[in-house]
Amino acid sequence: MRARIGEYTARATESIRSEPGVRESVTGATLAFDRKRRNAYADIDSDHWRHWAEAVKNHTLTHLDDYLTQAEERLEANGAHVHWAADAAEARDIVTTIADDGLVATAVKGKSMLTEEIDLNPALEAAGIEVLETDLGEYILQLLDEPPSHILGPAIHKSLQQVRDLFADRLGSAPDGDPDTLAQAARRVLRDAFIHAEMGITGGNFLVAETGTVALIENEGNIRLTTSLPRVHVALVGIEKLLPRMTDLAGFLQLTARAATGQPIGCFVSLIQGPASQPGDDGPEEVHVILVDNGRTDVLAHPHAWEALRCLRCGACLNACPVYRQTGGHAYGYVYSGPIGSVLDPGLLGLHEAMPLPFASSLCGACFDACPVRIPIPELLLEWRREAQEQGLTPWKERAALAGLASVATRPGLYRLAGRIGARLGGTGAARALPMLGEWARDRALPRPSRRTFRELWREGIE
Numbered sequence: 001m002r003a004r005i006g007e008y009t010a011r012a013t014e015s016i017r018s019e020p021g022v023r024e025s026v027t028g029a030t031l032a033f034d035r036k037r038r039n040a041y042a043d044i045d046s047d048h049w050r051h052w053a054e055a056v057k058n059h060t061l062t063h064l065d066d067y068l069t070q071a072e073e074r075l076e077a078n079g080a081h082v083h084w085a086a087d088a089a090e091a092r093d094i095v096t097t098i099a100d101d102g103l104v105a106t107a108v109k110g111k112s113m114l115t116e117e118i119d120l121n122p123a124l125e126a127a128g129i130e131v132l133e134t135d136l137g138e139y140i141l142q143l144l145d146e147p148p149s150h151i152l153g154p155a156i157h158k159s160l161q162q163v164r165d166l167f168a169d170r171l172g173s174a175p176d177g178d179p180d181t182l183a184q185a186a187r188r189v190l191r192d193a194f195i196h197a198e199m200g201i202t203g204g205n206f207l208v209a210e211t212g213t214v215a216l217i218e219n220e221g222n223i224r225l226t227t228s229l230p231r232v233h234v235a236l237v238g239i240e241k242l243l244p245r246m247t248d249l250a251g252f253l254q255l256t257a258r259a260a261t262g263q264p265i266g267c268f269v270s271l272i273q274g275p276a277s278q279p280g281d282d283g284p285e286e287v288h289v290i291l292v293d294n295g296r297t298d299v300l301a302h303p304h305a306w307e308a309l310r311c312l313r314c315g316a317c318l319n320a321c322p323v324y325r326q327t328g329g330h331a332y333g334y335v336y337s338g339p340i341g342s343v344l345d346p347g348l349l350g351l352h353e354a355m356p357l358p359f360a361s362s363l364c365g366a367c368f369d370a371c372p373v374r375i376p377i378p379e380l381l382l383e384w385r386r387e388a389q390e391q392g393l394t395p396w397k398e399r400a401a402l403a404g405l406a407s408v409a410t411r412p413g414l415y416r417l418a419g420r421i422g423a424r425l426g427g428t429g430a431a432r433a434l435p436m437l438g439e440w441a442r443d444r445a446l447p448r449p450s451r452r453t454f455r456e457l458w459r460e461g462i463e
C-alpha cells in the first residue's frame with residue numbers, strides 16, 4: 001500500500017468536518033473493543049503477562065538471526081518451502097512466481113496487513129490472477145475498493161446501513177437484512193471461491209522457531225479454509241513475528257486475543273507446519289513461507305524504534321486512542337494507523353515520508369496501558385518528534401518559536417520581563433498571534449490569564 005501520509009492533517013480535518021458517520025462508527029466500535037479488552041485484562045494478572053510478553057519478544061528480537069535460521073531449518077524439515085524477501089517488490093515477485101509455477105488462476109486470501117503493506121493484490125491481478133478477500137471486513141472493502149481502516153476490524157468505519165446498501169447492490173441481498181443475513185450473502189460467494197481456488201494466501205500471527213509452525217488466529221473460519229482447501233498455501237510473515245518455543249505461543253495466543261477482542265482465545269487457531277504428508281491427506285500439496293523484511297532490519301537497528309517490532313497487530317492501542325477515534329485509519333495514509341502507525345511508519349518508511357504522524361497524538365498514554373507487549377508508544381513519539389526537530393522537518397515557525405522560548409527561559413531577567421508583558425497582553429487576544437498557540441487556539445476559548453505574574457504574586461505572599 002503506497003503511503004500518502006503527508007496530507008494527514010488535511011484528511012483528518014476533512015474526516016472530522018465532513019464524515020460524522022465515520023466518527024460515529026469508529027468511536028462506537030473502538031469503545032466496545034476497548035471495554036472488552038479492559039474486562040479481559042482484569043480477569044488475569046495482566047501486568048505479569050504483559051511484562052512476560054515484553055521479555056520474550058525482546059529476547060527474540062535480540063537473537064533474531066538465530067531464531068530465523070532455526071525456523072527456516074524446521075520449516076524445510078517439515079516439507080515447507082522458505083523464501084526470503086528483502087522488500088515489497090521481492091515479496092510480490094515470489095508470490096506471483098509461485099502462482100505462475102502452480103498454474104494458479106484464482107487465489108483466496110485471509111486478512112493480512114503485511115499483504116496490504118506490500119500491495120500484493122494489484123500485483124496478482126496484473127499477473128492475471130483473480131484474488132478474493134475472505135475476511136468479511138476485507139471482502140466489504142474489496143467490493144468498495146478501499147484500504148483497511150483498522151488493523152483488526154478493517155471495515156470498522158462502515159455502518160450497518162452502508163453494508164446493507166452495498167450487498168443489496170452487489171450481491172442482491174435484502175436491503176433491510178440483519179447482520180446474519182448479510183454474512184450469509186457473503187458466505188455464498190466465498191464458499192464457492194474456497195472450493196475452486198488453487199492458492200490460499202495468509203499472513204502469520206506468529207512463527208515458532210522451535211517447530212517451524214506458523215500460527216494464525218481468527219474468528220470467522222475463513223483462514224482455516226484458506227489454508228486447507230487450495231492445493232497451494234502461501235504464508236507471508238514479517239521477520240519480527242518469531243517466537244522461540246511452542247510454550248511461548250500458548251501464552252501469546254491468549255494475550256493477543258484478550259488485547260484484540262477481549263476473548264480468552266480466538267475462535268480458531270490454525271497451526272501450519274507443512275504440506276499434507278501424503279497424497280489424499282487433508283491439507284495443501286505445497287506450503288510456502290515467505291519471510292519479509294521490507295524495512296524491519298532498519299527499524300531493529302534504530303536505538304529507540306526497535307521496540308515497535310514487538311507489535312502483535314492486536315489493534316488495542318487504536319481502540320484506546322482518543323485521536324484515532326475521531327477519524328479512523330484512512331486519515332493516517334498508510335496501512336498501519338493509530339498510535340502504532342505513528343511510531344512504526346517512520347521506521348518503515350523513513351521519518352520524512354511519515355511526517356507528521358509522530359505529532360498525531362495527545363501523549364495521554366492510553367496506548368501504552370492497552371499494549372500487551374508494553375511498547376512505550378508515548379516515549380517513541382517523543383523520540384521521533386525530537387528527531388524531526390533536529391532534521392528540520394517541523395514547520396519553521398514552530399522551530400523559531402521553540403528556539404525563542406529556550407532563549408528566554410534560560411535568561412532569568414528576560415524571563416521576568418516576558419512574564420510581565422505576557423500577563424498584560426494575555427487578555428487582549430494577542431496570544432492567538434503566536435506561531436504555535438494561534439493554531440491551537442483557533443477552535444478553543446483561551447482562559448484569561450492573571451494580570452499579575454506568578455513571581456509578583458509570590459513576592460507579595462499571595463497564594
Ligand code: SF4
Pocket residue numbers: 151259310311312313314315316317318340367370371372373374375
Ligand atoms: S502497539 Fe501494542 S496495542 Fe498496538 S497493535 Fe501493537 S501490540 Fe497491539
